[in-house]
Amino acid sequence: MRLNGKTAIVTGGGSGFGAGIARKFAAEGAQVIIADINADGAQHVADEIGGRALTCDVSDGASVNYLAKTVLGSGPLDILVNNAGVTHLPSPMEDVSEADFDRVFNVNMKSVYHMARAFVPHFKERETGAILNIASTAGVSPRPRLNWYNASKGWMITATKAMAVELAPHGVRVNALNPVAGETPLLASFMGEDTPVMRAKFLATIPLGRFSTPEDMGNAACFLCSDEASMITGVAMEVDGGRCI
Numbered sequence: 666m667r668l669n670g671k672t673a674i675v676t677g678g679g680s681g682f683g684a685g686i687a688r689k690f691a692a693e694g695a696q697v698i699i700a701d702i703n704a705d706g707a708q709h710v711a712d713e714i715g716g717r718a719l720t721c722d723v724s725d726g727a728s729v730n731y732l733a734k735t736v737l738g739s740g741p742l743d744i745l746v747n748n749a750g751v752t753h754l755p756s757p758m759e760d761v762s763e764a765d766f767d768r769v770f771n772v773n774m775k776s777v778y779h780m781a782r783a784f785v786p787h788f789k790e791r792e793t794g795a796i797l798n799i800a801s802t803a804g805v806s807p808r809p810r811l812n813w814y815n816a817s818k819g820w821m822i823t824a825t826k827a828m829a830v831e832l833a834p835h836g837v838r839v840n841a842l843n844p845v846a847g848e849t850p851l852l853a854s855f856m857g858e859d860t861p862v863m864r865a866k867f868l869a870t871i872p873l874g875r876f877s878t879p880e881d882m883g884n885a886a887c888f889l890c891s892d893e894a895s896m897i898t899g900v901a902m903e904v905d906g907g908r909c910i
Contacts, residue, residue, distance in 0.1 A: 667891040669694030672742050674732075674784075676723050676776070677749030679706025681849030682799060685879020686746055686886045688714055693887055695744070700732055702749075723749045723776035724768075733783035741791060744890045745784055747777050748799040750817075755857040758812035766813050773817035777824055785832070792836040795890040798825045799882075800841045802905045818843075822901045829899030838898040840889045845905035847877035873906030 673690050677683040678699035684706075687697045691714035700721040701707035711718035719735060722728040736742060751772045753765040777798060788794030803811060804818030825841040832839055846852055846867055853859040856867060868874055885904045888894055903909050 666694035667887060667893065668744070671744055671890075672696045672698070672740060673744035673746065673890070674698045674700055674736060674742060675746040675748055676700045676721070676780070678746075679703045679708075679710055679718075682844060682847060682877075682879050682882040683746070683748040684710045685881075685883040686748060687716060687883075689880070689883025689887045690744070690890075691716055693891075698736055700749075723747075723779060724771035726779045726782070729776070729779040729783050733787075737784075737787055742784060742787060742794070744795045744797070745780060745788075746797045746799070746886065746890070747780055749776060750799065752811065752814040755810040757810065761813055769813050769817050773814070774820050774824075777821065781828070785837070788832070788837045789835045794837045795894075796828065796832075796837065796839040797886055797890055798828075798839070798841040800825065800843050800901055802843050802845045802903060802908050805843055805901075805903070805909045825901060826899045833898055838894070840894070840898060841901040842882060842885055842889070843901050843903045843905060843909070844877040844882055845871055845908045847879070847882070849879070852876070871906040871908045872910065875906060877904055877906070 668690055673695045675683050675687045678687040679701035687699055687710055690697050697716035699707040699711050699718050702722045704720045707718035721732045753761050753769055798821050800821040801818040803815040804822045807815035825839055829839040856863040881904050
C-alpha cells in the first residue's frame with residue numbers, strides 16, 4: 666500500500682498505459698481520478714478500480730481549469746500523471762499535415778503547460794507533490810518517419826528536467842517514464858499497420874524481445890510517485906526492455 670491515503674490524477678487513464686498506471690495506483694491504496702476525453706473508457710476503468718472518472722480535453726485550457734476546480738474542490742491532490750498522448754501516422758516529415766502536427770503539439774506538449782498552470786500552484790502551496798510525465802524512447806532514440814512525435818517526446822523529457830529543477834525548492838518532484846511501444850491504442854499508428862511482419866520488425870529492436878505493457882508502466886510509475894523515490898527528481902526512466910542501449 667505504497668500510495669495509501671494519496672489522491673492521484675491520471676490523464677488518458679481510460680486505456681493503454683494510463684489504465685495500467687491507474688490500476689496499479691488503486692491497488693497500492695490511492696484514490697484515482699481518471700481524466701480522459703473518452704468518457705466511456707474513463708468510466709469503465711474507474712468502475713473497475715473504484716475510482717472517479719472526469720471528462721477532460723487536456724489540450725484545452727478551459728477544460729483543464731474545470732478539471733482542477735472540480736478535483737481541488739474535493740480535497741488535496743498528491744500525484745499528477747501527464748499520460749495523455751497522440752501520434753501521427755508514420756510519414757516523411759514534410760508530408761505530415763499541419764492539422765496532425767497541431768494535434769500532436771496540443772495533446773503531447775501544450776497539455777503539460779495547461780496542467781502545470783492549473784495544478785502547480787496547489788502543489789507549491791502544500792510544499793509537496795509528485796508529477797510524472799509519460800515521455801517515450803522516441804525522445805531518446807527517434808525512429809524514422811515519426812519525426813514530430815519524436816520531437817514532442819524529446820520536449821517532454823526536457824520539460825520534465827526543467828520542471829524538476831524549478832519545483833524542487835517547493836518540495837515537488839517531477840519525473841518521466843520512457844516506454845517503448847506497447848499494447849495500446851497507439852501501437853497501430855506507430856507501426857503504420859498492425860501486422861505480424863511489422864510487429865516482428867519493432868520487436869527486433871528491443872533486446873528483451875517484447876513490448877512495454879500497461880503493468881510495466883504501472884509498476885515504474887508507482888515507484889517514482891511513492892515516498893520510496895523521495896530523493897529522485899528530474900529522471901527520465903527508460904521502461905523499454907533495453908531499446909535505448
